[in-house]
Amino acid sequence: METGAWIRAFASLIKDQIAATRALASQLEDESQALLQRDLGRLDAVTADKQRCIEALERIESERRSLVSALTGRPEPADFLALLRQTDSSGGLAAHWQELVGLLESCRERNVQNGRLVALRRAHLLRSLAMLQGSPAAITYGPAGLASSGARQRNLARV
Helix, strand or coil: CCHHHHHHHHHHHHHHHHHHHHHHHHHHHHHHHHHHHCCHHHHHHHHHHHHHHHHHHHHHHHHHHHHHHHHHCCCCHHHHHHHHHHHCCCCHHHHHHHHHHHHHHHHHHHHHHHHHHHHHHHHHHHHHHHHHCCCCCCCEECCCCCEECCCCCCCCCCC
């Protein structure tokens, strides 16, 4: 494949990845808002949309790796970066690549934040359930070195 042709092919794939990553970033922001507002209906819809964005990114990445493999014999990221250094004299493709990497890092950070929010809500829910069931909310150690909740166990409600 001629250098110009593969650069155009990569540019197209990377631009598609950037568009899909921007869509994913939007979905992650919507997910965050749905989590904060405890809007389960919206959260279900956003999760489905987020999954479609991820599938699109995986498909495009597979195409990009196939192109790298066809040109270098291996689909490794280092092979792609070496190919960029050797042939992208204008630096345009490298700039798009850096933009994509930055967007993906932002998505990863937002996803981690959303995961923390889910974990926090889950822990709160489990503590609430434990209290309703009369289980100790927190185990501590008393003066004798024995585990103690600091309170008597009793059921607060029965269903």
